Amino acid sequence: MLNAKKALSSFSVDDIQKARDFYGKTLGFELSAGPEGTLVLSEAKTLIYTKPNHQPATFTVLNFPVDKCGKSCG
Secondary structure (H helix, E strand, O other), rough: OOOOOOEEEEEEEOOOHHHHHHHHOOOOOEEEEOOOOEEEOOOOOEEEEEEEOOOOOOOOOEEEOOOOOHHHOO
């Protein structure tokens, strides 16, 4: 079963350092390092990641973390 309390949104950027400066320094959000060079906006449970050929999204993304192996493990 999915756990809504662990859900988070995400969006891509073309430059992770510029995103770190803007969200951290300009807007004052608390940021932490995420997996594989991503950023996490801690208060908003939002993941920021770089993407080749980045285009601003025209949709909303909501992520639900799950076990890598699902119910077939163990």
